[in-house]
Amino acid sequence: MSPLSTLTPRVKTLKINGLDVSASEGEKILDVARQNGIQIPTLCQLDGLTSVGACRLCLVEVKGTPKLLPACVTSVEEGMEVTTTSERLVKYRQMILELLFSERNHICSVCVSNGHCDLQGMAQAHGMTHVRFPYLYPQQGVDASHRRYVMDHNRCILCARCVRVCDEIEGAHTWDIQGRGGDAFVITDFNQPWGESQTCTSCGKCVQVCPTGALSEKGKSVAEMTKKREFVPYLTLMREEL
Amino acid sequence: MERARIATVWLDGCSGCHMSFLDLDEALLVLADRIELVYSPLVDQKEFPENVDVTLVEGSVSSVEDEEKIRRIRSRTKILVSLGDCAVTSNVPSMRNPLKPEAILRRAYIENVTVQAQIPNQDVPPLLPEARPVHETVKVDVFVPGCPPSAGLIGSVLTELLEGRTPDLAGQVRFG
Numbered sequence: 001m002s003p004l005s006t007l008t009p010r011v012k013t014l015k016i017n018g019l020d021v022s023a024s025e026g027e028k029i030l031d032v033a034r035q036n037g038i039q040i041p042t043l044c045q046l047d048g049l050t051s052v053g054a055c056r057l058c059l060v061e062v063k064g065t066p067k068l069l070p071a072c073v074t075s076v077e078e079g080m081e082v083t084t085t086s087e088r089l090v091k092y093r094q095m096i097l098e099l100l101f102s103e104r105n106h107i108c109s110v111c112v113s114n115g116h117c118d119l120q121g122m123a124q125a126h127g128m129t130h131v132r133f134p135y136l137y138p139q140q141g142v143d144a145s146h147r148r149y150v151m152d153h154n155r156c157i158l159c160a161r162c163v164r165v166c167d168e169i170e171g172a173h174t175w176d177i178q179g180r181g182g183d184a185f186v187i188t189d190f191n192q193p194w195g196e197s198q199t200c201t202s203c204g205k206c207v208q209v210c211p212t213g214a215l216s217e218k219g220k221s222v223a224e225m226t227k228k229r230e231f232v233p234y235l236t237l238m239r240e241e242l
Numbered sequence: 243m244e245r246a247r248i249a250t251v252w253l254d255g256c257s258g259c260h261m262s263f264l265d266l267d268e269a270l271l272v273l274a275d276r277i278e279l280v281y282s283p284l285v286d287q288k289e290f291p292e293n294v295d296v297t298l299v300e301g302s303v304s305s306v307e308d309e310e311k312i313r314r315i316r317s318r319t320k321i322l323v324s325l326g327d328c329a330v331t332s333n334v335p336s337m338r339n340p341l342k343p344e345a346i347l348r349r350a351y352i353e354n355v356t357v358q359a360q361i362p363n364q365d366v367p368p369l370l371p372e373a374r375p376v377h378e379t380v381k382v383d384v385f386v387p388g389c390p391p392s393a394g395l396i397g398s399v400l401t402e403l404l405e406g407r408t409p410d411l412a413g414q415v416r417f418g
Binding site: 109111117120121123127135138139223 | 372
C-alpha cells in the first residue's frame with residue numbers, strides 16, 4: 001500500500017432514496033444525505049456536537065437489514081441502499097414524538113419555549129394532532145438554584161445536548177445523565193443543585209442548545225425563550241483550524 | 243334546509259376556546275344561519291339533548307361529573323371534536339397530576355386560607371385522581387389542538403364538518 005493511499009479517504013458509493021451518492025469512508029448517512037439535499041428529521045443531533053443517536057428520530061431503512069438504523073451514527077457502506085422516508089418511518093417517527101410527549105409533563109401553553117421549541121416544531125411538522133399513548137405525568141423537579149438559569153426536568157427529553165456541549169465545547173463537563181430509561185435525568189456535578197456546582201462556568205451554552213424549555217434563562221416568561229445556536233458549529237470550526 | 247344540531251361543552255378548561263369561538267365575530271352570523279346551537283354555556287339548556295350532529299368539547303376530564311357528562315355526550319353525538327389543548331392533551335389542568343388530589347385540595351382550601359378553612363364536599367363534584375385528555379375516556383373524531391385554537395381555525399373546522407368533510411389538520415396546528 002502506498003503512503004498516499006493511507007492518507008486519502010476511501011470513497012464509498014451508495015444510494016439514498018434511489019439517488020446515487022458518494023461519500024468518504026466513515027461519514028454518517030445523515031451528513032451524506034444533507035450534502036445531497038435530502039433532509040432527515042433530527043432532535044438530539046446538533047451541528048458542532050458529536051452525534052449520539054439518543055432521540056431515534058433520524059431512523060432510516062437500509063436494504064438488507066430488518067432493523068431501522070439512526071442516520072446520525074450509522075456510517076456509510078459501499079453499495080448501501082438507504083431509504084429516508086417511507087410509511088413505516090413516518091409511523092415510527094410520529095410514535096417517537098408521541099412517546100416523548102407522554103413521558104414527561106410537556107405543557108406547551110405555559111412553557112418558556114412555546115413557539116420556539118424543537119420538539120413542538122417537530123410534532124407539528126410530523127402532523128401530530130394528539131398523543132395516542134397514555135400520559136405518565138411523572139413527578140419532576142425544577143432546579144432554580146443557579147443565579148442565571150433554570151432547569152425544568154418536566155420539559156427535558158434527554159437528548160444530552162447540554163451534556164455534550166458542556167463537555168465538548170466548554171470543557172467543563174458539569175452535566176451528566178443519571179439513571180436509566182424513563183427514570184433517567186440530567187444532573188449537574190454529583191447530582192447537587194446547579195447553583196452549588198463547582199464546575200459550572202455559567203457560560204450558558206447548555207441553555208442555548210437545549211431543544212425545549214427544559215433549560216432557560218431566568219426572567220423569561222411564556223414563549224420568551226429563544227435560543228441562539230450558531231455559535232456551536234462556529235466554535236468547532238475555529239478550533240479545527242487552530 | 244335543515245340546520246345542523248351543534249353543541250359546545252366546557253369541561254375542565256379556562257373557557258378560552260369558547261372565547262376564541264366567539265372571536266369569529268360576524269362569521270358567527272353566517273354560521274348561525276346553518277346551525278342550531280342546542281347545548282352550550284352560551285345558551286340556557288340544562289340537559290344535553292339527543293341527536294346532536296357535532297359537539298365541540300373544551301377542557302379535560304377532571305372530575306366525576308366531567309366523566310359522566312362526556313360519556314353521555316358521546317352517546318348522543320355523531321361527531322365529537324376535542325377542542326383545544328386541555329381536551330386534546332389535558333394541558334394546564336394536568337399540572338396537578340403528579341400530585342394527589344387530596345394534597346391539592348388541602349393546599350387550596352386549608353393551607354392557603356385564614357377563614358373557614360374546609361374542603362368543599364357539597365354541590366362540588368369529586369376530582370378524579372388525574373385530569374386526562376378526552377380521548378382517553380371516550381372516542382374522539384376530530385382533534386383541534388391549540389391554546390386556544392384560533393377563531394379562524396374553529397370556523398374552518400365547523401364549516402368543513404357542515405359540508406360533510408372531516409377536516410385534516412395535520413401540520414396546520416400545534417400544541418400551545
